[in-house]
Amino acid sequence: MQGGRGMWKIIAMAIVIAGSGVTSALADATPISKESRVYIVWPRNGQAVSGGKLWVRMGLKNAGVAPAGVEKVNTGHHHLIVDAPLPPLNQEIPADKNHLHFGAGQTEVHLELPPGTHTLQLLFADHQHVPHNPPVYSEKITIVVP
């Protein structure tokens, strides 16, 4: 009986320790208002874009844009994920053709996409290109280039 209770204590402590490990990773991330949102103003989900050339407009509510490297409360800069899933949210967002960084503070980008179906998703990140706590990302939308 005593051995049994001891085991439960150890398991409980292990769970608590593991849990605090996860939350402290999030806690290190830059905080941002829980009301902040990013959203794709244009194009609309399901839109067909003839020619594949378009300005993607990045919307932001209850927070501000700051260039990469600038550390200021409730700010960050946009990242646009093209034809890829969300990256891990606890580390620096990769920079490649599927993960476009807008560290100069841009709120729009001109894209040229080849024919086919494409997904677009916005992910906000802090001065070090790391998503915030809580992470701020948009719905993933799908567009078609005929």
Next chain:
Amino acid sequence: MRTAFFISAIALAALTAMPAVGSGAEAGQTPAAKNAYLYIGWPNDGEVIRTHRFRVWFGLRNAGVAPAGVEKANTGHHHLIIDAPLPPFDQEIPADKNYLHFGAGQSEAIIELAPGKHTLQLLMGDHQHIPHNPPIYSRKITIEVK
């Protein structure tokens, strides 16, 4: 004779050292991003809006947003001018109910207007709320609130 020559030489040097008439006196010190294009994404010119409270979306191409106080090339922060003219370009943009500052780096704002016709115009300011050189401003649009 020599003194007169000396004085006139200094005067001539001072005149040639001054920037071209117009751009020096009429605009701020921070150069504007080349091809920066500022526009009101929504509402559109002539829009009839049936609520008193609505969101204005600030469009910006070929430049970035940075919070007030942050000095970075090709950036600025938004100002929304409501029912007022463009202010003088060589000084800090005023801050009152007609000149709204978005120094936290916002790219949109919710405003509340009384019924009737109103004009809206965007103007970018540098880290010190002074317009760029040349100044970056949108077309002035007219909307009607019902």
